[in-house]
Amino acid sequence: MPAKEATESLFNKIETYGHKKIVFCSDPDTGLKAIIAVHDTTLGPALGGTRMWAYKTEDDALDDVLRLSKNITYKAAISGLNLGGGSAVIIGDSRRDKTEALLRKFGRFIKNLNGEFITAEDVGTNPRDMAYIRMETQHVTGLPETMGGSGDPTPIAAMGVYMGIKASVKELFGTDNLTGKSVIVQGIGHVGENLVKLLRDENVKVYVSDINDERTGFVSKKYGAQAVSNNSIFDIDADIYSPCALGATVNSQTIKKLKCAIIAGSANNQLEDEAVHGQMLLEKGILFAPDYVISAGGVINCYSELMGFSKKHSLQLTENIYEATRNVLKLSKAENIPTIQAANKIVSKRLADINKVKSSY
Numbered sequence: 001m002p003a004k005e006a007t008e009s010l011f012n013k014i015e016t017y018g019h020k021k022i023v024f025c026s027d028p029d030t031g032l033k034a035i036i037a038v039h040d041t042t043l044g045p046a047l048g049g050t051r052m053w054a055y056k057t058e059d060d061a062l063d064d065v066l067r068l069s070k071n072i073t074y075k076a077a078i079s080g081l082n083l084g085g086g087s088a089v090i091i092g093d094s095r096r097d098k099t100e101a102l103l104r105k106f107g108r109f110i111k112n113l114n115g116e117f118i119t120a121e122d123v124g125t126n127p128r129d130m131a132y133i134r135m136e137t138q139h140v141t142g143l144p145e146t147m148g149g150s151g152d153p154t155p156i157a158a159m160g161v162y163m164g165i166k167a168s169v170k171e172l173f174g175t176d177n178l179t180g181k182s183v184i185v186q187g188i189g190h191v192g193e194n195l196v197k198l199l200r201d202e203n204v205k206v207y208v209s210d211i212n213d214e215r216t217g218f219v220s221k222k223y224g225a226q227a228v229s230n231n232s233i234f235d236i237d238a239d240i241y242s243p244c245a246l247g248a249t250v251n252s253q254t255i256k257k258l259k260c261a262i263i264a265g266s267a268n269n270q271l272e273d274e275a276v277h278g279q280m281l282l283e284k285g286i287l288f289a290p291d292y293v294i295s296a297g298g299v300i301n302c303y304s305e306l307m308g309f310s311k312k313h314s315l316q317l318t319e320n321i322y323e324a325t326r327n328v329l330k331l332s333k334a335e336n337i338p339t340i341q342a343a344n345k346i347v348s349k350r351l352a353d354i355n356k357v358k359s360s361y
């Protein structure tokens with residue numbers, strides 16, 4: 001692509017997502033190539049994870065960071081947090097290219113943003129990496145508990161999804177008691193496993209599937225869940241489908257096959273196309289609990305660390321996801337609009353309202 005066209009497309013992209021600031025971090029000495037995206041700071045500093053991934057192209061890295069950071073704005077806004085949305089990506093293989101120097105250099109770039117962006121762990125980074133970043137800047141969360149951090153966010157993230165499932169069941173069945181219900185959990189990694197535990201503790205019939213057969217065997221045995229092969233999950237007649245692996249699993253092909261009454265899981269951006277597939281689900285009568293509403297537990301955990309809240313308070317904030325989901329479902333029903341559209345309306349309203357608050361000193 002000619003240089004001029006490439007620049008135009010870059011700025012178009014940033015404008016389409018509505019970002020406030022993008023920072024390209026390049027440091028040949030440490031091999032650092034990273035992008036920090038600050039999507040929106042209406043509600044507070046932009047918080048978001050740093051993902052380290054061997055992207056095929058730099059364009060893929062940019063698309064990912066734009067998408068991820070916007071998602072955090074929505075998660076924070078719908079959860080009532082005073083946080084903006086941001087994210088960062090480091091281009092590279094986390095097993096091969098990650099060094100102390102690279103992470104600390106990245107920390108310096110964050111430091112230069114003077115608190116406009118605060119980071120946390122994501123795919124390819126862990127609490128130890130956050131500790132290296134902490135050596136250069138205080139604008140980092142997700143530190144190990146031994147350093148005063150909030151530790152593993154995944155039990156909290158799973159609790160949020162569990163609350164979202166309960167709120168959805170209440171909407172359809174009039175009670176949020178899950179006993180006798182059945183759930184397919186697709187992807188039983190950190191969040192998925194914690195969710196399976198919560199569901200099995202309430203005597204839910206759980207089907208589990210993962211591309212990693214060892215995980216499927218281990219989790220099904222440990223919690224008494226039924227293992228199913230990944231390509232047969234859409235043939236199973238269960239009440240709830242819970243995508244906890246990848247995004248875009250809800251698309252024109254899978255919607256045709258889905259037999260469930262509810263979709264509620266942790267994976268980010270589950271609808272391949274928000275407008276098209278949100279509407280298709282509404283027409284088919286499948287209740288979709290928007291992923292950014294019910295998977296906000298991880299962000300809530302980081303927010304609690306930032307604010308110095310106790311684990312107990314963090315859990316209470318996560319339990320509020322039940323009410324947040326109910327509000328989305330009520331608005332969707334009242335206006336007969338897709339649930340994702342209802343959630344977006346609530347987010348836009350909160351951002352507009354708080355903008356008014358900030359318009360005077």
Ligand SMILES: NC(=O)c1ccc[n+]([C@@H]2O[C@H](COP(=O)([O-])OP(=O)(O)OC[C@H]3O[C@@H](n4cnc5c(N)ncnc54)[C@H](O)[C@@H]3O)[C@@H](O)[C@H]2O)c1
Pocket residue numbers: 153154157186187188189190191192209210211212215230244245246247266267268295296297298299
């Ligand atoms: N970790 C968090 O705090 C958090 C918070 C909110 C949302 N999320 C999202 O939830 C999802 C799961 O997060 P995690 O931390 O448990 O990740 P993870 O990497 O621990 O687990 C993901 C699991 O999904 C499996 N998987 C991958 N591709 C699959 C496929 N095509 N079909 C079935 N299984 C597949 C993997 O083998 C793995 O076991 C991700 O989409 C993540 O972005 C995570």
